[in-house]
Structure formats: C-alpha cells, structure tokens
Amino acid sequence: MRIRLENLTKQYQEVTAVDHLNLEIEDGTLVCLLGPSGCGKSTTLSIIAGLERATEGTIYFDEENVSGLEAEERDIGMVFQDYALYPHMTVQDNIAFPLKMQGWKKKDRIEKVKEAAKMLQIEEYLKRKPGKLSGGQQQRVAIARAIVKNPKILLLDEPLSNLDARLRIELRDEIRRVQKQLGITTIFVTHDQEEALSISDKILLMEKGRISQYSSPKEMYMEPQNVFAAKFLGNPPMNFVPGEKAEEGICLLLGDEKVTVKRGSVHEAGELKGSVCVGIRPEALELCRAGEEDAISGVITGIQTLGKDMYIHFQAGEQILTACVGWEQTFSEGERVSFRVKRLHLFPEEGDR
Secondary structure (H helix, E strand, O other): OOEEEEEEEEEEOOEEEEEEEEEEEOOOOEEEEEOOOOOOHHHHHHHHHOOOOOOEEEEEEOOEEOOOOOHHHOOEEEEOOOOOOOOOOOHHHHHHHHHHHOOOOHHHHHHHHHHHHHHOOOHHHOOOOHHHOOHHHHHHHHHHHHHOOOOOEEEEEOOOOOOOHHHHHHHHHHHHHHHHHHOOEEEEEEOOHHHHHHHOOEEEEEEOOEEEEEEOHHHHHHOOOEHHHHHHOOOOOOEEEEEEEEOOEEEEEEOOEEEEEOOOEEEOOOOOOEEEEEEEOHHHEEEOOOOOOOOEEEEEEEEEEEOOEEEEEEEEOOEEEEEEEEOOOOOOOOOEEEEEEOEEEEEEOOOEO
16 A cells, blocks of 8 residues: 655644655555654654644545544554553463554454464464563564554554664564565664664654665665765764865865875765865775875874774874775774775765765
8 A cells, every 4th residue: 555645744832843855656565764762753653553643634545535633544554662462461472462453253263373373483472461471572563563454554653662773683584574475565773773774665864853864775875865874874874074076076175184085986966166075984995005195194092892893993184084994904094095985975065075
C-alpha cells in the first residue's frame, strides 16, 4: 500500500512538532524516519497510525483519505519500543489478541498464530508468559502480533532501542527479512544511523519537524543535500573546512594556511561560486608523501583504533581533521602526516548544499 502525506502539520501550543510535511512512500518499501530526539519522527508515525490527529494536512493510503479514521480502522500493525505485551497472557494469546478482537474463530486464530510464530522463530515460546522471555524474544512476539492479521502497513517506533548491540543487529535483520517476505509497506522510526543505513530502502531524515533529505541510504551518505545531513550520517562525522571555489580548484582555508585541491571528485548542488563550506569524509583522506601537490599536512593530536580501522585526528593550520587509515600502519601523537583528498562535498556558506 502506498502512503502519501500532504502538508502534514502538528502543533502543540507554541511548538510545531511536524511542519508541513509532504511525503510519498511506495508500496512494499521500508522507509526509516531518522533524526535526533525531538525532530518529529515519532509524532509523524503516531499521526499516520491514527493515535494522534494532525493540526492540518491529509493522509492517504493509496487513494483513500484516512485522516478522519480511528487507528483500528486503518488496517495497520504497530510495534512499540516497550513491547506492550499483556503480562498475564501467554505468548500465543498475545499474538492472537488482534484476531480475537476481530471475531476470528479459535481454530483459525491458532493457525494464524502458528504461521506468525514460525516466521519470527518463536514457536517454542507459545505457552510461556512474557515475563519468562528475554527482551529480544518479547520484541519478536510484539512483531508477530503486529503482522498476524496481515495488515497493509507495518509501523515500528524505535523497536530495538531497549536491546543490547548484538540483539539489535540480529533483530533488525529479522525485521528486514520478514518485511521482504510479506512485501508490506513499513515505516521504521529510529535515531540510530546504522540501523537506518542497514535496513531501509529509503531514509527520511528529519530536523525540527521538517524533511532534511529523503533518499536511498547510499545517496544520503554519498551525496548529502545539506550540512545537517552530512553531519548526521557518518561515524566519525564529516570534516568541515571553510573554502573557496576557484578556477584552479577548491581552496581549503586552514587559518593562515591554504591548500588548493585540484584532483579528486567534487559533489555539489547547483552552481556554487566564491566562498563555500567544504565537507570531507574521514575515509576520503588518503595518506601520501609529504610535500605532494594538493596534500593537507598536519600534526597528529590523537589516535583511535576501532576494529580494522584507525582514526587519526590531526591539526592542519587552525583546523582539527579526522582521517581513516588501515590499522596495520603505525603512528604516534606529534608525528607529522600528509593526506590527499579523494572526494569533496560543497555546501553554501550558510549550510545548505
């Protein structure tokens, strides 16, 4: 089912939580609503679900205006961060509850529960109470309950936030598998960029109730449309340096020092001239010989090793930059290093690219 939001707005007295949102989600896709706390992503999900009313704007499921429908009339399945299971019921009865409310016969309910439990690999827990399950198992039960009635849309509000790192990876892969198997249109709310990048067909990045960027994960990472998107995606984050666009290349202003980059790919939107904000991802800095043309040189101020990657923080002029290098190389603080720039992102001085 296709979802379309037109001019969706939600105000709480003086606060605008969602600000004239226009969005279209294609049938069968998984879209992540990503952004910092308070950006409006959970409010947007609640409005789509029918749990909250928009101040203005319209919601369409395919061509049907559902803005005035109650949540139970919208044919959605929803999963919450805190599982929201009934502690006095068995896993089987929790999963079957939506079917019972719809008047399904007991025999048919049992069959549907078995199908959902098999899909989420929780058949062995059907007779247990939620209190006897781990957090990951409880969330699997919550997902099974959400999909058991074959809803047209699946909504997940930070479903992995209460789980440890290993379980988050395991369950996000499980959610993606189930979503693809069912072919169900899914919206997944998260503040975790790694979750969004790994699980989604598209990411809607939100800032202060508005859309910062809506694109595929690859496009958002490789071609951020503004400084906010560039800063939010990437760990460590993108380096930012004041610069100037000139005929001979991109001039990086490092305080009293200047480096003109003549090689490497440059991504920009529109025709930028004169002063610009230059973005450089840590992995776009490549070690080179001292004195090489286009090189940025500086003194190492810190070193971090994370798995196969080593991150070098170095001072180039008045700027502290971060570069990603292989762990097999040896460096020490105070050592002078040089890097060539493989890829640049250009943004207007005021921040939008």
